[in-house]
Amino acid sequence: MTIEIPKDVYPAGEVIPLLCLVDGSACKASIKSISVELVEDVLLRNLGERADWTVTRVLSTQHVEGPTAGQTGEQAVSVGLVENEKEAPVNPDESTHFFRCMHRLVVRCKPFLAKSIVAEVPVRVLHHNTSFSATAVRALRMPAEATSGSKSP
Secondary structure, three states: OEEEEOOOEEEOOOEEEEEEEEEOOOOOOOEEEEEEEEEEEEEEOOOOOOOOEEEEEEEEEEEEOOOOOOOEEEEEEEEEOEOOOOOOEOOOOEEOOOEEEEEEEEEEEEEOOOOOEEEEEEEEEEOOOOOOOHHHOOOEEEEOEEOOOOOOO
16 A cells, blocks of 8 residues: 655645555455544653653544455545544644644555455644745655554653
């Protein structure tokens, strides 16, 4: 599985166009589904004797069907930088002395009766009123690794 996004910086409220390329030519079973989650991680930094505390929440989820057995498929998914319930722009990425807020896309490819393939793509979210120059970003193309469903820290 390969994930392509045109850039890695977006203003809150915009839509991220994501292209998932799944090569199932060596698979004897079909790909059950491809899901994309927009995840927000908030880290509360060490205050005194306490350890750092991380809060993770899934802001939105998209599901699409994968290719059939032996086929190579290309799926386009659009992920909005809004919370599903509120339809409000997500919080921008921030880093202060006391906390840090970051976002990432988690793409899961689930072959039938096999371990999931998971790719995590960091995405920088700007405030929705920020003037933004598309020339100051880079294109990302990230291959995924097969994991047993564990999440990275």
